[in-house]
Amino acid sequence: MSIVVNLNTVLADRNLKSKELAEMIGITEANLSILKSGKAKAIRFSTLEAICKALDCQPADILSYEIE
Template sequence: MGIVINLDKLLESRGMKSKELAEIINITEANLSILKSGKARAVRFTTLEAICKALDCQPGNILEYIKD
């Protein structure tokens, strides 16, 4: 399975919508959707940092490694 993105869980726990997060971190909703679906091939550290700041979390709360 590899790397799992837990953004949906975090957004729900914070009572925040994807659109709101996209606006806060200054990326398009389409790019946020790609990231949330796990289809992104890379994530910039600046984007990861912005997400952590907006959701008051750690990178490990967003990204999870699941062994195959």
């Protein structure tokens, strides 16, 4: 997929663990893992909003587009 999820980088910058973020945004660790691995087919605006709020960042910090 040409949409890349940079959640690992943002998490490392914030010194946060996946488990902590999952608890903060109210999704399971398994779903967060799917999102981080790029296996997710889509992301809800509500999830994106929760991630941006928890990590104090913009959607562009998490998602980027790369030409295949």
